[in-house]
Amino acid sequence: MSEALIFELSSPGRRAAAQAPVEAAAPTAIPAEFLRQDIPGLPEVSEMQVVRHYTRLSQKNFSIDTHFYPLGSCTMKYNPRACNTLAMLPEFLARHPLATQDHSQGYLACMYDLQEILKSVTGMKGVSLTPMAGAQGEFAGVAMIRAYHLSRGDTERTEILVPDAAHGTNPATAIQCGCTVREIPTDKNGDVDLEALEAALGPKTAGIMLTNPSTLGVFERKIEIIAKKVHEAGGLLYYDGANLNAILGKVRPGDMGFDVIHMNLHKTFSTPHGGGGPGSGAVGVSERLRPFMPIPVVGKDGDQYRWLDENDLPQSIGRLSAFMGNAGVLLRAYVYALMLGPDGMTRVAEFATLNANYLMARLKDKGFDLAFDGRRATHEFIVTLKKQKQELEFTATDMAKRLLDYGYHAPTIYFPLLVPECLLIEPTESEDQATLDAFVEAMVAIWDEAKADIDKVKGAPYTQPVRRLDDVRAARQLDLRWTG
Amino acid sequence: MSEALIFELSSPGRRAAAQAPVEAAAPTAIPAEFLRQDIPGLPEVSEMQVVRHYTRLSQKNFSIDTHFYPLGSCTMKYNPRACNTLAMLPEFLARHPLATQDHSQGYLACMYDLQEILKSVTGMKGVSLTPMAGAQGEFAGVAMIRAYHLSRGDTERTEILVPDAAHGTNPATAIQCGCTVREIPTDKNGDVDLEALEAALGPKTAGIMLTNPSTLGVFERKIEIIAKKVHEAGGLLYYDGANLNAILGKVRPGDMGFDVIHMNLHKTFSTPHGGGGPGSGAVGVSERLRPFMPIPVVGKDGDQYRWLDENDLPQSIGRLSAFMGNAGVLLRAYVYALMLGPDGMTRVAEFATLNANYLMARLKDKGFDLAFDGRRATHEFIVTLKKQKQELEFTATDMAKRLLDYGYHAPTIYFPLLVPECLLIEPTESEDQATLDAFVEAMVAIWDEAKADIDKVKGAPYTQPVRRLDDVRAARQLDLRWTG
Amino acid sequence: MPFIPHTEAEVSRMLAAIGANSIEDLFDEIPENLKVKSFDNIPARRSEMEVSRLMHERAETDGQPLCFIGAGAYEHHIPAAVWQIATRGEFYSAYTPYQAEASQGTLQLIYEYQTMMCSLTGMDVSNASLYDGASGLAEAVLMAARANRKVKEHRVLMPASVHPYYRACAKAICDAQGFEFISIDFDSSTGTTLLESLKAYEGQAISSLVIPQPNFFGQLEAVDQLTDWAHAQGALVIGVVNPVALALLKAPGQWGAQGADIVCGDGQPLGAPLSSGGPYYGFMCCKQQHVRQMPGRIVGRTVDLEGKVGYTLTLQAREQHIRRAKATSNICTNQGLVVTASTIHMSLLGAEGLRRVASACWHNTRKLVDALTSIDGVEAVFSGAGFHEAVIRLPKPAADVIDALSKRDILAGLDLRAHYPDLGDALLVCVTETKSDADIARYVDELKAVLGA
Amino acid sequence: MPFIPHTEAEVSRMLAAIGANSIEDLFDEIPENLKVKSFDNIPARRSEMEVSRLMHERAETDGQPLCFIGAGAYEHHIPAAVWQIATRGEFYSAYTPYQAEASQGTLQLIYEYQTMMCSLTGMDVSNASLYDGASGLAEAVLMAARANRKVKEHRVLMPASVHPYYRACAKAICDAQGFEFISIDFDSSTGTTLLESLKAYEGQAISSLVIPQPNFFGQLEAVDQLTDWAHAQGALVIGVVNPVALALLKAPGQWGAQGADIVCGDGQPLGAPLSSGGPYYGFMCCKQQHVRQMPGRIVGRTVDLEGKVGYTLTLQAREQHIRRAKATSNICTNQGLVVTASTIHMSLLGAEGLRRVASACWHNTRKLVDALTSIDGVEAVFSGAGFHEAVIRLPKPAADVIDALSKRDILAGLDLRAHYPDLGDALLVCVTETKSDADIARYVDELKAVLGA
């Protein structure tokens, strides 16, 4: 059933009266010129209306807690509920970001430990937890690369190399850091085209941004050669850690030769995606980039923890948020890490990879085409519906929408851009075999349906709160707020 | 989509490993004769499977937080979320029921205050919070009446009078207290048949159990006469407080002449129904029944709170639970009472009554028959579909099931038993006018549907996880547990 | 107006539709002289924030002492997921699932719960909960009398090793129906019920024998012998068990040759916080042949119009809303939400998790008892096997020791003097898996300090 | 294996289907020499219970001092319903709503959120959130430069009365793109930006002027004059506002003749706990004509195949996943869950509730300032109207006073020396509606004790 807007439930003068001071006189000494004359158009509703409305809205979402969600590159794995509970202990919630040091030792101890765990698991020499999502971690990383070159008087190095399969945040970040972007093509096995890379390297090269395993779901086998070549050319290597789930405990970016990495803790460390965020894009750096880390960072003097700021890190790229990033997200990641331990971290990669390879093998067996057949899947892999598109105009979107009717969230579609009609499928380690098998059956059934009646499939979804939405209209006839 | 049983998700050897000690050797000194050889058949599932399974199951429920729920006699009103949060503060959750007095003052203060509030609002002289639901409150009440008579050597008084409209717990309770039950008929206006009452009163009369307003949704106008007559006959008056929501702050059972009352705090004081419980059936008593109250009760010596037990109340009917009833439910009721205050209590009755009378007027206006036309509705009222049944075999069940498809929980049906095809409708004070209006439209639409196509309505519901269920089969071919 | 959505304009419109002039008019059937004029003793309303502040203060007053009391309420780790899911609005704010089609979530969950309880206890049937363990025992006694048709006498053998409050509660509830409870003494060295003490009742008409396992002292009763003895007398056997202990101990369904007839107990250890004693829930299981004597709700699996599987309340003809005065019990509202939590809890633990918890409790209790009894003058009162409780005797008045430790933020255990004066300065202590070695050491150290040892 | 469901039997079956001998085989494309041999510094796994214990200990270490710090993060009452609903699995564990049909809950909520923010700020368009207020200001500066096509220079007027960390963050983020921030001094008696101090920049090419309201000191800026001045110079106006203050203060859309062009700030006061500084969220609103320069996600209302209303992400051509190097920002993951909480919070408060909260804050702050300044040697630094923060000057080193009060479990305020050395021993204090008169009195008394006054 469709749910009215909260504003449509509103009635003038209604209030959730328990939620505001029982009485509150107007301020007496603010001159009229500063005051607003109108009343903001917030809804006027009762507490129950709010609870009912948003509870009902919540039921209109797919989520990990309700559905298998094989969204490639997004690592939709189980978010342990203890992480939420323990990050929301009353003292943690009440802690002011500028609290005195003696009222901060408990929190700082958690952050310090987390820095150490992340250093250990990535093989990096320093960690700053402050970036608030992957993209901000990327910003921090490229800004540090820039700062490094500048600190050496190397002012011409403004070019960032980005493989064409890269996530959109990579080129966007490079630009935001005042760099230019140069795309590097991918070879037919999904690896970076080494020749093209060599051709691109030069005195303007600031660095390269790589995801490994790449967003094509394969491990970049020539990573050592790439690292060597980039370093020889005077550039640094940036590791986009969105895919860290594939290699956690198996191979470390630091050991592969990367100078800086961001981690999506909301992926690998299982903090929830929250319907779009918040995340955390903690960065790890090699020795030479340590002086440039974004502040604040947690340090330890004797048995006292304290914030390190511009006084401790005078070459820092600076501050990326008002305080220290998404503290509550970091607490969740810390709790998760403690519950995993070193063996658990290794198992993350092992079972994420097992699930992906199993699902890939089963789908291949059922006749679906793999984008990189013959390669191992990492934690994810790509199916291409190119053949199905040619045959019946059956597209990745059609598969995605119809999967919703079968009770599965769609895989990532049309990313990476270079594989036509692609489905980027990431089952994660938290799903069991039976779920993967049922998903295979659903994909097979949908393709059978398409062969029998393509229009039916193109009409999907049928079981969701709405049928397929008109995105073109949304963009052309902008309706971005309710006006009554 | 149908949800497998948790056992069907099970796989031998699977575990939610974070949830038990990492290691635990078997006990070394328990002789084999005491030990079990088999492994209990609990599900073997991962943490995510559990979270997903029960989250999905939850979505298959109607509830106050998602639906209008006009279930007569049940007072399905909004359960403020603060009550839950504050009753679940860590210290309250961790408090052992047998904790020492110095670690109990905070909790006991809440219970003491709640006793005072309930005394004040009911006009009774003593309150015991220990009964765990309405029915246990009834038990306590009748047991006190019995104990009172026995304490006076009045051993023949074993008959409890119960109006025929009474809730099933009333007669069942009387029997459980070793009494016999005598039914008193209702007159055509919904009041107790006074003549029949008088005829029934006598030296065997232990007391009468009354609900006022009665379960017929009308206020018993002759309550003072009834009280006088029962008292004159040597009997006591028991007030079934399930309908207290109708009169909170308006009229007090103590002032009407009742000797003992139970309150369904899970109705009037808004503690949640929890899909069946827990509730609380706190009892209030007049002066003469005070010595018989169930223990423990909270007392106050100077500024110290303490439990009163059999040493303080040697004539007590005793202990009705291992500790002191549903403590956490009582905390919720206390928080609710504090947020209401005296004015808020009065408003509960006022707006519950306004909503019921409005809904009644609107339905009458649309042609539905009222069981007691001409009477004021209290917090609830009865529509009878006798006419519709005669006309089209359209029953109260049909209306109920079809309402589910319209997104409304059904009213109470077939209770009280004396009104044919009855719908006992209780909107409560938390609903707004628009919701009531939409509900009226739905009832009208359903009756129109019935007139157009009775089979369609008889097939309802269509939109729920299952169609109409076979209750007869459920009772005949008992299937009460999963056996694999 | 907290929790009331009405605006003045709406009130006017609604009154107009009713044809009334004021809300007060709607109460015109209530005799004027009865109407409340004003309240005393009800504090003026506070905002959620103010109430929150008060409740936080009250909670802090009580603090969180280190707790070594068990005695029917046990501190266990409860997975974070349990109450986060149980308090979802759809479970929390739903009514009893009378409208089955709109309550499949709760109904399926109860069916799963019933299955779990049957497997834990080794019985055929479980109901959907009673209020708590103590009142559940009362219901079991009443049920046994109904089920045991051959015995007309309402005579019940009740070991003194059953929780004193359970005994008190059973008495309070069964009294009016004329039940006679015969107390059976325990053996002073093992703290358990000896077969010899039952001999006196051989050949007498006995409705039921209650067997606690573990018993109130944490000791293990000879359940096989007791069960066989009772059955030989034509009495039914009512087991009162700790469900966590069942991860290790023989299921009541396997006691003796035929197994117990009715099994009850408190479900609190399976996911309910201590919470000052409630809400917990009483579980009850029985053999198939007694199902129609069972009190409380029962969920059954059935099919819908189209043959699809669904769940519904069944055998309602046992219940008060159908059978009224002839019902098996007056219970209506039960402890549904706690059962919801408990079902989630059991799913998360599984048999192996529960076994580990139980084992950890056992080991921790041994550790504490060993450490305490190495203090001069402190001794274990009973010998023989036990679970996670034990009785120790102190060289000083138990009440004073408890007081002194309470001031040091430790709840030392339950003073047994009120219930078992013969045991002297005896303390019932309990250690669950929640206590670390450091906690145990702290107790021991503080006790030493208090005893001056 | 925590959080991994696989049994050994399943692993074997899966490997067989893959045609691999072991899980290790699946990693055979990784050069052997790169593989991790072992970890240091990662503690062995603990059960949820053990981690819970550790986290409780850590939390207790920090305690809950009585907090009078604001400075960009404000303690407000958050209704219990807010996070109970926001942490429902369907909100908590969902991804960004790219599959619109399966995400209508989140999408409709964001559409409602956008509406609320527009109404609070008086602007036309709101996005779905940025990371926080400080980084949001950076994005606003970048956006203003894109939107202000007439001005090529990346020159921004930044009052020193803007939060120092916001200024630092804007600098860190905009630096690489060659932005020049010109600091504008505040008037030492009012603590606000005087029109005179801007005169020097008249006629110069200015991309934008940032106006904080209230400013970092809690003082109210002359927003109308400043806005009109900026517009006269061809500069865009970026308002940085406290959303709770907007319940009382003139909406930025009404500043001066034309209103602000872009409005940003931190959404934290609208339902996010202090939580050590995050997660909060940055809100951003703008005039309709600038919508295509907006960074971040935006939800639009549209219809489905059948004409039914639905919600979807729109104008995605601005975003990195479509436009890549040409995107308006690199932001991808935002602060969705906090927006969810905030939308629920705003619905519960409504305009009147928010007004009461803001008024209570104002009154409480006055109370504190009045009481403090009655202490010998303590004085208010600025005159003029303010909201719920104020700067007071102490007769002793601020750092020492803060330390001493911290030991007495009071967070006295923020020492301004690092950021504004000219102000001397100045403390920025804040009092929200969460503080009672007793709390204020306690602060005053303890401060007196510390000052020896």
Ligand SMILES: Cc1ncc(COP(=O)(O)O)c(C=O)c1O
């Ligand atoms: C490969 C890759 N890189 C970077 C990002 C950006 O991370 P965030 O969304 O946390 O900013 C993502 C997230 O989707 C990603 O998949």
Ligand SMILES: Cc1ncc(COP(=O)(O)O)c(C=O)c1O
């Ligand atoms: C009129 C009436 N009396 C008594 C009861 C019994 O209360 P409880 O279910 O709490 O035992 C009810 C509850 O449904 C009721 O409606």
